Amino acid sequence: MAGHLPHYAVTFGGFIGLTTFLPSYYYDQFGVGKIQAGQLTMLAAQGAALRIFGGWISDHWGGINTLTAVCSSSLSRWCCADWQKTPWC
Secondary structure, eight states: OGGGHHHHIIIIIHHHHHHHHHHHHHHHHHOOOHHHHHHHHHHHHGGGGHHHHHHHHHHHHOHHHHHHHHHHHHHHHHHHHHTOOOTTO
16 A cells, blocks of 8 residues: 555645645736635636546546556656746746
8 A cells, every 4th residue: 555655645635735736826926816816726626526537437447557547647748848848947
């Protein structure tokens, strides 16, 4: 079980960290009001509904296989995002 803790930290911990961070980010970076920042975060937090679908996939594919697919997908997306040319880098 302890060997799979990093996978769980990336999937669930990342989601919790993101939804905790987003209101401050919207408020500071985009200058929206605090109420609107909360509303925008709720749009992003609707991804929690996808956890039900993820549980269903996990039941059919197996938990480790699903986590491996999710982490592989996340890693490839992070790498692609890292290679993007942006005006602020």
